[in-house]
Amino acid sequence: MHRWKYITLLNISSYAILDNMEPYALNLAIKEYRERLDLTQEDLCDENIDIRTIQRIEIGEVVPQKETLKRIFARMNMEVPYNLRYITEDEYKVFCIQKKLEEALRTRNFHVETLIKEFKDSVYPKDRFNLQLYYLCLGLYKLEVCKDFFAAKKVLKKSLDKTLKKIAPTYNLELRHFATTCELNALYGYSYAEFALDEEKDSWNHLCILQDYLENRKTTSEDIVYLYPEVLLLKAKFFRSQKNFKALAEIGKQGMNFCFKKDSLLYLNEMINLAIEGYSTIGDKENLLECEKILDCLKYDNYF
Numbered sequence: 587m588h589r590w591k592y593i594t595l596l597n598i599s600s601y602a603i604l605d606n607m608e609p610y611a612l613n614l615a616i617k618e619y620r621e622r623l624d625l626t627q628e629d630l631c632d633e634n635i636d637i638r639t640i641q642r643i644e645i646g647e648v649v650p651q652k653e654t655l656k657r658i659f660a661r662m663n664m665e666v667p668y669n670l671r672y673i674t675e676d677e678y679k680v681f682c683i684q685k686k687l688e689e690a691l692r693t694r695n696f697h698v699e700t701l702i703k704e705f706k707d708s709v710y711p712k713d714r715f716n717l718q719l720y721y722l723c724l725g726l727y728k729l730e731v732c733k734d735f736f737a738a739k740k741v742l743k744k745s746l747d748k749t750l751k752k753i754a755p756t757y758n759l760e761l762r763h764f765a766t767t768c769e770l771n772a773l774y775g776y777s778y779a780e781f782a783l784d785e786e787k788d789s790w791n792h793l794c795i796l797q798d799y800l801e802n803r804k805t806t807s808e809d810i811v812y813l814y815p816e817v818l819l820l821k822a823k824f825f826r827s828q829k830n831f832k833a834l835a836e837i838g839k840q841g842m843n844f845c846f847k848k849d850s851l852l853y854l855n856e857m858i859n860l861a862i863e864g865y866s867t868i869g870d871k872e873n874l875l876e877c878e879k880i881l882d883c884l885k886y887d888n889y890f
Contacts, residue, residue, distance in 0.1 A: 613646040696730040721745035739779035745772040815853035835864025
């Protein structure tokens with residue numbers, strides 16, 4: 587079967603989608619394949635489909651019925667993908683908002699109040715994942731922007747409840763075979779809110795679960811690059827509050843090794859400074875000098 591090229595275009599009503607793929611304009615996909623096969627619109631006609639029908643389909647004026655679609659594909663010597671389904675323009679708009687929210691999470695940009703409102707006001711019936719994403723973004727917005735930790739914890743719990751409550755009421759991700767980016771970010775935000783509300787024991791337990799999951803389970807590289815350093819930085823807050831500067835230095839060193847291993851400079855400066863803070867306080871001059879040399883080299887190379 588030919589592979590589809592996924593094309594998105596606003597103001598076209600005939601959207602379709604394959605399982606977990608991006609929506610595309612069905613009319614443009616038909617036209618593209620017809621032209622690629624060097625066929626005319628007349629070539630797609632048969633005793634039940636006239637040229638006017640093909641023209642209206644290709645300009646997005648009508649959405650073909652499944653039987654009509656099957657006939658058109660047959661004329662191109664193709665099969666209709668078994669998992670194809672039509673989606674409405676409202677569903678497509680929600681998809682676009684969802685992608686923007688996911689990008690905001692990936693880049694740790696939580697100034698998304700307008701997108702959150704658009705998502706909430708959408709007429710598209712929200713499935714479980716959409717609700718997870720909505721509550722996650724709302725919770726992180728209240729956490730990062732509003733600094734309302736009680737409200738953030740309450741909303742983030744709703745995001746976790748959508749998948750974890752029936753499996754593990756204590757949010758023990760070790761009982762799962764996998765975790766989505768949405769769940770991992772929600773658990774991190776929940777831990778951060780607990781820490782801010784002085785619920786340090788619960789916060790620490792959740793952070794340890796999250797760190798273990800990120801280190802030992804299969805997650806996407808984006809989950810690791812953005813979320814793992816955030817977990818280490820929050821753990822550093824614990825060690826600093828307990829005046830455990832040896833552990834603070836170790837967490838900084840661990841973060842440095844992670845950044846070098848992943849070839850990521852995003853958090854490297856913060857991790858080096860954590861290690862320097864810890865080593866200077868405990869008087870470990872050898873490791874302190876090593877960290878300062880690394881920091882100087884990076885500065886000379888105009889990384890920071």
